[in-house]
Amino acid sequence: MEPVLIYDTTLRDGTQGENINFSAEDKIKIAKRLDAAGIHYIEGGWPGSNPRDQQFFELAKKVRFEQARLTAFGATRRPGIKPEEDVNITALLESRTPVVAIFGKSWDLHVKTIMNSTLTENLAMIGDSVSYLKASGKEVVYDAEHFFDGFKESSEYALQTLATAVENGADFIVLCDTNGGTLTFDIETITAEVFKYLKQRFNKSSADRIKVGIHTHNDCGLAVANTITAVRQGAVMVQGTVNGYGERCGNADLTAIIPILRLKMGLECVSDENLARMKNLSRFVSETANIVPLNSRPFVGKSAFAHKGGIHVSAIMKESRAYEHMQPELVGNHRRVLVSDLSGKSNVEYKAKELGIQLGGNGYDSRKIVSRIKQMEQAGYEFEAAEGSFKIMVEKITDQFKPLFDLESFRVVIEKDRDRPCSAHATIKISVDGRKEITAAEGHGPVSALDNALRKALDRFFPQVDAMHLVDFKVRVIDGRDGTAAKVRVVIESRDSDDIWSTIGVSEDIIEASWQALADSFHYKLTKKDEEK
């Protein structure tokens, strides 16, 4: 079976996304990861459009890709000149990539109104540019921009632009839904029309050799559906980006398309090993872009296989496919069980086992723990976002909690004079096995001062706290459910060299809530280390 070819444009179309910016070095790193993940084509940038992309192609000349074919992107020649006179086309050749992609106009509106040119000249631009690049020894991908919009308004002309690219030797013709407004049904019928037209226009053996690609955008939330629909109609190349990053609502998301092609449609595209790298690839690109990963992202998101409802969890323990449409491990992801007031006994049992806690020793079984969780969540706690505090809470209820330190007292002072910035400092007194320690510290704000002071006090007893630090700090005001004062929920995320964990505190007072979360964070990590010894 011929594989469906994966054409990644994260480094070009992906960077059109709001807040997506890569340095040339970032792009090289991502290109290497894409290559290692079995992607067939990597569109690196538009060398004619900006210096950063030019720099990328310079750097890329020194990189040896295992299997991916590096591609430079540009446009057909400008009206009225020869391809060799067009600086953009020259820049494409100077990139020295084995593959070149050029886009041309399929929509008469664009030819006439935007480009102020004629339909005939546009066909010449497509033909000349493709044949020049072929004569220069390139594999040529022809992107038919706005193909579906053009087809809807003037199908004959849109088809003619494709035929021109084919006649001049394009290796691929790619149907683009540039504005992302086309519905799946229309993608289906128009793609079928394209194949019908090509068969009529060319003799059988030529028509059979024509390779069609698909490029979609997600403006209607249909990019993935539109892509797989075109593949089902016969497209053999899929253009998209990692995580669907791209202009407006993004491009087609390869981290969803690849698993669907492979696992649901049974098509060849990447190997099993590479499929299992999908989640890491997704994470790597979001990290490099400094974009918070979308938890709900299909296949690769943190929540993609997370179960909250008690019914679901008990069913999954009997038979995973009851509530999971596939094995998470196939794409490098894993199942997670969330604990909340919507969950039941089985969630708690699953979780307790995972965290290594014995239940029932003091008569507190999973049923009693569930009802305690429900009470606490009613009071504003949320354990699904705070595994660290969940563990400590269960240990406390089941008499398995051994405090490593006790608070004697703390005092935080915040001062401000006129326009000068605030200053915050904290003093804290703790005891560890009867030995007292009192310290003081400053910080950016009261919580940071308290964190620094506690860390300093603990350092004498537990030097490993040096490696821990606060990563994130979330505060939410929650409604006073019983007409009392509003409460504050603080969730703290902490990290050391090899672990990330979350803890929670709830109080009418933000500092009290922060203290609970801070104390839990240190307790969680210090006892965890203990167990591992």
Place this chain on the structure above:
Amino acid sequence: MEPVLIYDTTLRDGTQGENINFSAEDKIKIAKRLDAAGIHYIEGGWPGSNPRDQQFFELAKKVRFEQARLTAFGATRRPGIKPEEDVNITALLESRTPVVAIFGKSWDLHVKTIMNSTLTENLAMIGDSVSYLKASGKEVVYDAEHFFDGFKESSEYALQTLATAVENGADFIVLCDTNGGTLTFDIETITAEVFKYLKQRFNKSSADRIKVGIHTHNDCGLAVANTITAVRQGAVMVQGTVNGYGERCGNADLTAIIPILRLKMGLECVSDENLARMKNLSRFVSETANIVPLNSRPFVGKSAFAHKGGIHVSAIMKESRAYEHMQPELVGNHRRVLVSDLSGKSNVEYKAKELGIQLGGNGYDSRKIVSRIKQMEQAGYEFEAAEGSFKIMVEKITDQFKPLFDLESFRVVIEKDRDRPCSAHATIKISVDGRKEITAAEGHGPVSALDNALRKALDRFFPQVDAMHLVDFKVRVIDGRDGTAAKVRVVIESRDSDDIWSTIGVSEDIIEASWQALADSFHYKLTKKDEEK
């Protein structure tokens, strides 16, 4: 033309999403907004499963909905008992909603392996439950859980469960892709099979009256496509959630489906006015859930009509449909141009006029203000959510700001001893027209103490502060873009007897940020009162 009925389950299935938690009061607020947006059915919760949902239905008894029909959700009766003996079904009736939705099993795997029951008993459970609820005077929505998975393994049995619900009087039968693993092509053929079966099984006039609904999940990124595909096959009810919130990868996103049905498929569902509320509805739900809105969300996201590429921007100025698949205003959104600061000029002029501020007096015209706003937003401010601070900021830039009071200094002390709760008190010194005032106050936490102290100090000069109070207090940690320490954004909502206003502060220190927002809040209100005199 009969409208496609929109069935919102944000308040039930939506809350299965990771980190989506609503209080009963939140749920009431959202239900009112859904009603005002023209949604036909609102599924409020599962009264049998948790106290919060029970509380919601109690509160809802006092709410008059304009057009939406409130729905309580539950399951078919348990095996071996009568419906009237089932506490869950009793809880449904006690919710006193006009509509009840119950789910039942369509997949033999679930009946046998998970539920340990028989195929015959399952049919009886469906039939008994539907007919009991019909006899109790309810409109009944029957959700066929795992319908598509069940159909794939045993189509005959899956279809039989539907027929049982129909025979017992269900008003709607809803085909659910519970695990979200079904591809669009399969949704199409299986839905067509369902209609074919119903026509064979029932006489024509009965078959024509059967109303079919669709409920999809987004595990393959196909929820929207799967929904509109089922509608095209004849489904007349669409179940989904605002923003697609829901378990794992979420439910079908109504904020995408409604615009597609209306604008792309030409079907009736909500009015033009309500369609134009789509973006605000999306924002309201994400705010209430305290989930950062997804910028790239189709139709309603901040980036959905944002243009970055220079080619696109110049083309759009000639002809908007060249790079926009629809008019953003139809869904209450607007175009944004990311490269040019020209985009904001008219907004600033409009806003300044609304707030009664003269521009340009000191040379600071709207263009310069736009570039200042961009700088401040880059630093973490967000004026869209804080009109009060926007006004003060523009007044400061244009030399029109007259401070009513000046801060001399403040000091906040937070203390905690062992397990006793925190205490917080603040002292503050301000000056008003050269007259000094120093006071102290306590509070629930440092911000509340500071608010109380400031209010007490101002009271001598501005007695109207008595009527003002803090309504909401939101804190978000924002990324340090330049590798500096993380900043905190505080948004405060304040209220008096006839007004609500918001102000903002940004700093590395939460107290400093809170102070900025507090000071702005008092300034905004006190000067506004002044103008009105």
